[in-house]
Amino acid sequence: MRIFKLAAELQNYALEQKRAGRTIGLVPTMGFLHAGHASLIDIARKKADIVIVSIFVNPTQFGPNEDLDKYPRDFEHDKALCIEHGADAVFAPEPGAMYAPDASTWVEETVLSKPLCGARRPIHFRGVTTVVAKLFNLAQPDCAVFGRKDAQQLFVIKRMVRDLNFPIEIIAAPLVRGEDGLALSSRNRYLTEDEHRRALVLSRALRAAVPALKRAGYTAAADIVAAMKQEIAAAGGQVDYVEALDADTLAAPTEATSAILLAVAVYFGTTRLIDNELVQVK
Amino acid sequence: MRIFKLAAELQNYALEQKRAGRTIGLVPTMGFLHAGHASLIDIARKKADIVIVSIFVNPTQFGPNEDLDKYPRDFEHDKALCIEHGADAVFAPEPGAMYAPDASTWVEETVLSKPLCGARRPIHFRGVTTVVAKLFNLAQPDCAVFGRKDAQQLFVIKRMVRDLNFPIEIIAAPLVRGEDGLALSSRNRYLTEDEHRRALVLSRALRAAVPALKRAGYTAAADIVAAMKQEIAAAGGQVDYVEALDADTLAAPTEATSAILLAVAVYFGTTRLIDNELVQVK
Structure with missing residues (x-):
C-alpha cells in the first residue's frame, strides 16, 4: 500500500491511474478508523479498481472552541486497517500540505448546510465542502x-457534487453501530464508561421513534421530537438538537415530504455525539 | 466541430477524450467572439489535443443593474470563428442547463476578488469562480x-486553481488591442463612434504611465494614478476606478512589490470598459 504525505504526490498517482484506465474510489476520513470506516473501504473496494483512503483532521471544519487539538489520532492502527481492507493508497497530509498560508478560496453550500449541525457549528460545512x-x-x-452517520454531511456533499458538476458518484454507506447500539464514532473514545452507557439512549430513542413516525407521518414529528428530548435528558444527555426534517430540503416536513431525517446531537459530559434515522413516510 | 448544449453531453465527451489519452484545452468565453478570443483558441490549439470553447453568458456573475439581458450574442458568428481556429467542440448551454433551480453551492475567492471590479460588482467574482x-x-x-484583459479575473482563477488543487494549467494570454489601441471587448459594440474615440484615452494613459512607474517605482503610484484620472476625465470618461496595486496581493504596493497592476475601469456613456498594464518594477 502506498502512503502519500504531499498533495502533488497523491495527484500524480491518481492521474497516472486514470491514464492507465483504472477507476478510483475515495474514502475521505479524519482517521482513528473503526469498523464504520472499514465498511466504507469495503464498499469502495468492490466498486473501483483503486481505493484511496484519505486521513486528514481538517482544521478548517473545526470551530475555535472545538476538539481539533485533542481529536484522536493513531496512524499505525489506521494504516494496518487500510492494508487489511485492501486499500491501495493512503493520503495522510499535514495541514500545511493542504492549505497554503494565504489560501483564500472556499466552497460553500448555502442551504442544506444551514440547519442542524450547521446552525451550531457555523464554519463546519464550509470547511467540509472545501476540503472534500x-x-x-x-x-x-x-x-x-460517505457514511450515513454524518447524514447532513452526506446531503451537503451530494448537493455540492451536483451543483459543481463533479463527475463523481457519491455512495451513501449504512450507519454502523456497536453491539450495544451506539453509533460508531472516533469521538466515542472520549466517553467515560458511565457516559457511554447513558449515550445508548440515542439509538434507543431513535429506534423507538421510527415506527411512530412511519405510522403518524409528518404531523406527529413535533410530538415525537419532544418525547425524544425528554427521554434523552432523563438519561443524562444534554440535547444540542433533536429535529425531524424533510430529508430532501432539510426544512420542516410537509405533506409533500417523502422521507424524514430524524437527527440528534447530544452532549454526554463534554463529548458531542450525533446519530440519526432516515424514515420513509411515503 | 461538435456542439453541445447539455452539461452531461460535454462531460461525457470530455471523459471519453481523457480515457482515449488525449489532452484537453478549455477556452471559457461569454461569446460574441473577437480577435482576442481567437488568440486564446490559437494558444489552446497549440497546447492540447482537443480544444473546447465554452460560450455562456453566465447570469450569476451579473449584478441586478448590469447588462445581462443586453449582452451581445451572435452564435452563428461565434461558431464560424471557432471552426476557423480549429476548435473541436463548442459548449453553449442555456442557463437552465448550467444551474438547477435549487442550486446552492458557491465557490468564492475571498481576498484577490475584493478590490477593483470586486468592490464595484460585489457578486461578480463569486459567479465567475463558481461557473469556471x-x-x-x-x-x-x-x-x-484566460486573457490578461480581465487581469483580476485571471488572478482570482489562478488562486482558485491553486487553493482547490485543480490539476489544470492556467495560461495567461496577452491582451489584444485594436489598431487604434482600444482593448478588444465584446462590450465595445455598445460604444457610439464618439465614445469609442474618447475611450482611446485608456490605452494612451496606461501606455504613458508604464515608463514613469518603472522608473519611479511604487512611491510614485499615487501621483501617476491621480494624473491618469485627470487625463481620462478630461477626455470625457467617467472613472469607476484607476488603481495601482501589487500584482501578487492586489493590495497597496510596497517596497517588496515586484510587479504593479495598473488597472482602470471607466464609463463612456453607459458602457463600462476595463483595461490594464502589468508593470515589472523590480
Whole structure:
C-alpha cells in the first residue's frame, strides 16, 4: 500500500491511474478508523479498481472552541486497517500540505448546510465542502463513499457534487453501530464508561421513534421530537438538537415530504455525539 | 466541430477524450467572439489535443443593474470563428442547463476578488469562480486559457486553481488591442463612434504611465494614478476606478512589490470598459 504525505504526490498517482484506465474510489476520513470506516473501504473496494483512503483532521471544519487539538489520532492502527481492507493508497497530509498560508478560496453550500449541525457549528460545512472539493481534485475519484452517520454531511456533499458538476458518484454507506447500539464514532473514545452507557439512549430513542413516525407521518414529528428530548435528558444527555426534517430540503416536513431525517446531537459530559434515522413516510 | 448544449453531453465527451489519452484545452468565453478570443483558441490549439470553447453568458456573475439581458450574442458568428481556429467542440448551454433551480453551492475567492471590479460588482467574482469550477469539472481540461484583459479575473482563477488543487494549467494570454489601441471587448459594440474615440484615452494613459512607474517605482503610484484620472476625465470618461496595486496581493504596493497592476475601469456613456498594464518594477 502506498502512503502519500504531499498533495502533488497523491495527484500524480491518481492521474497516472486514470491514464492507465483504472477507476478510483475515495474514502475521505479524519482517521482513528473503526469498523464504520472499514465498511466504507469495503464498499469502495468492490466498486473501483483503486481505493484511496484519505486521513486528514481538517482544521478548517473545526470551530475555535472545538476538539481539533485533542481529536484522536493513531496512524499505525489506521494504516494496518487500510492494508487489511485492501486499500491501495493512503493520503495522510499535514495541514500545511493542504492549505497554503494565504489560501483564500472556499466552497460553500448555502442551504442544506444551514440547519442542524450547521446552525451550531457555523464554519463546519464550509470547511467540509472545501476540503472534500480539494480531495476530489487530488484523488480524481470515480466514486466516493460517505457514511450515513454524518447524514447532513452526506446531503451537503451530494448537493455540492451536483451543483459543481463533479463527475463523481457519491455512495451513501449504512450507519454502523456497536453491539450495544451506539453509533460508531472516533469521538466515542472520549466517553467515560458511565457516559457511554447513558449515550445508548440515542439509538434507543431513535429506534423507538421510527415506527411512530412511519405510522403518524409528518404531523406527529413535533410530538415525537419532544418525547425524544425528554427521554434523552432523563438519561443524562444534554440535547444540542433533536429535529425531524424533510430529508430532501432539510426544512420542516410537509405533506409533500417523502422521507424524514430524524437527527440528534447530544452532549454526554463534554463529548458531542450525533446519530440519526432516515424514515420513509411515503 | 461538435456542439453541445447539455452539461452531461460535454462531460461525457470530455471523459471519453481523457480515457482515449488525449489532452484537453478549455477556452471559457461569454461569446460574441473577437480577435482576442481567437488568440486564446490559437494558444489552446497549440497546447492540447482537443480544444473546447465554452460560450455562456453566465447570469450569476451579473449584478441586478448590469447588462445581462443586453449582452451581445451572435452564435452563428461565434461558431464560424471557432471552426476557423480549429476548435473541436463548442459548449453553449442555456442557463437552465448550467444551474438547477435549487442550486446552492458557491465557490468564492475571498481576498484577490475584493478590490477593483470586486468592490464595484460585489457578486461578480463569486459567479465567475463558481461557473469556471463547473466548466472545469465538465470539460476536464489539462489547461485553460484566460486573457490578461480581465487581469483580476485571471488572478482570482489562478488562486482558485491553486487553493482547490485543480490539476489544470492556467495560461495567461496577452491582451489584444485594436489598431487604434482600444482593448478588444465584446462590450465595445455598445460604444457610439464618439465614445469609442474618447475611450482611446485608456490605452494612451496606461501606455504613458508604464515608463514613469518603472522608473519611479511604487512611491510614485499615487501621483501617476491621480494624473491618469485627470487625463481620462478630461477626455470625457467617467472613472469607476484607476488603481495601482501589487500584482501578487492586489493590495497597496510596497517596497517588496515586484510587479504593479495598473488597472482602470471607466464609463463612456453607459458602457463600462476595463483595461490594464502589468508593470515589472523590480
